[in-house]
Amino acid sequence: MSGVALDPKTAPPFPMAAKTALGDTQLRKNVRHATDVIQAKRARVVGEMPDWQELREAGKQIRQHTMENLDFYLEEFEANCTRAGGVVHWARDAEEARRIVVALVKASGSDEVIKIKSMTTEEIQLNSALEAAGIHPFETDLAELIIQLGEDRPSHIVVPALHKNRHEIREIFRREMNLPELGDQPQDLADAARVFLREKFLRVKTGVSGANFLIAETGGLCIVESEGNGRMCLTLPETLITVAGIDKVIPRFQDLEVLLQLLPRSATGERMNPYNSVWTGVNAADGPRVFHVVLMDNARTEILADEEARQTLNCIRCAACQNACPVYRQTGGHAYGSVYAGPIGAILTPQLQEMHHAQSLPYASSLCGACYEVCPVKINIPEVLIHLRNKVVQQNTAGVAGFFDVEAGAMKAMAMIFRSERRFRAAQRLGRVAESPLVRKDGWIGWLPGMLGGWTQVRDLQEMPKETFRDWWEKRGRNGN
């Protein structure tokens, strides 16, 4: 039932995928409109916080401290969650996490699960694994439901169906829910989803969720959401299975004071989420009788080991960077070939692939810094992008192949020129000679060869000046004398 998954291993390079996305004017219009709306809401509720910068710093400190002591807090979480009646499982990678979840669902005796929106289960393509095992997953978050019914893919961390407008959503619901008369007002769509989902909530005995935070101090878990469908998934089933990356842990319950101010304001422009669920283990009187947590590594310890990229793990998945990013706003999320799109995806995805795939993503940014400016935990995304670019260059220039790399050759040649005044002067003179066949009569260049051709797709380039600043300076003498 699910569409083709976003898989960084098989996705085309970003520039290619972006070109396709740029040709889809409806998609671009939807993405532009949605990100504009969320950004305006965010700006309003952030603007009313006099201590926003202090909050960001506090958020950063909490996350940084956690990452520096991750082993300690994970074990503390495991001990406290177990004590409260939860069962903690450890998964080294996506494959192991999928195997554990499939086995747990089977053991629960159900061949269906209701799911609350979870990017982590998207990351490991859990739905395909469940379906392959004969288990039917029902996504219950409205946006995820749209994605699932439309056999589509999520394009945004917080608003997965951001690339769809309500007319398109109506068509999906009409077709998949067999409602030929359905209108396209938000209320019509919500009503249809409510009727469709309510029956699932009441019937299905097993739930699967992600988590926003794992609280080490209490062994509790926290999920924030807007619809209440998550609350249904967390409370109605007999068995609840939560899948979370090991980066989701926080030390103390009190840390939520900071993080739950930062997250909703940054994510949806709300002062707080309509539904904030915190649960700890099992309770005989209420809620699921069986509770499992699958703590998944999936390359996160490799990221932790890289001192310069470690801050990637501080992310609390608010997607403010996606909404602010001028690249994401042009292409939407699918071009990134991963459930994690936008600036955070550009640093997270290649690292989750241990730099074996998605090497074009660190370059999918003009380094404008809009992401860093809005990040609620102050992840310096441009800095990490540059660090990862260096890793890509080191891969590309290693061995014999590197010797023939055109870009590396040009970069090394330019570096050699910049290291000497004599060579720099010569290059300025030679540059004029070299460009001369390309310069038109009006003094402009309209076509450049090879890699540089990207420039002249939509831009001209002025010829180099006949008199450089250096020439002018030397002719006039100091202070114009």
Next chain:
Amino acid sequence: MVRVLERLGHTVEFPAGQTCCGQMHWNTGYQAEAMPLLSRFVEQFREAEAVVVPSSSCVAMMRDHYPKMAVSLKDEKLIADVEALLPKVFEFSEFLTKRLGLEDVGAYYPHRVTYHASCHGLRNLGLGDGPMRLLRAVRGIDLVELQGLEQCCGFGGTFAVKNADVSGAMLADKMAAVLNTKAEACTACDNSCLMHIQGALHRQKTGVRTVHLAEILAGDEGVAQ
């Protein structure tokens, strides 16, 4: 820039051995190639009372990365030199507004102008409304605010060729905003953004020019057309 600084009574030197700050190499992932340019910069400018740079992204490169680069080279002397030199390095508008505390530099520029806030100047250097205050004080100028002033023009160094399509789409938005102002010229504190914007303004035969902020501030009744 020389004209403005000299008009304000400063002595301008141009160390002939200077070349490039290394931003292009650093930002594209060629860290090893950028490293030697750091010590070159320090050698060339260590004697200066103030180093004034007509490009916000070059200053951002120095401020954001030079200290860490020096540390990674494990060269104690270089670390100390960088630490001593960086507080003396200023982006041009920043030098005028923050170091000299000026807004009116006696310029005359009778044209309709709009200002694009280059990303590195805006976010890395925190130039704020400094350049706009300098522009407002220019005699004869008709200053129009640019919609989406803080949006990137799509240049991003090698981004413009590596991701030419996305860069072009970003540039199209910037162009539309510039044309909406009906300005004769678009200005900024960074020539690289201006080269990028100018490339499209020229390709589309819009007749709109790009001028560096220094060119506007250098204008006086004698030289401005």
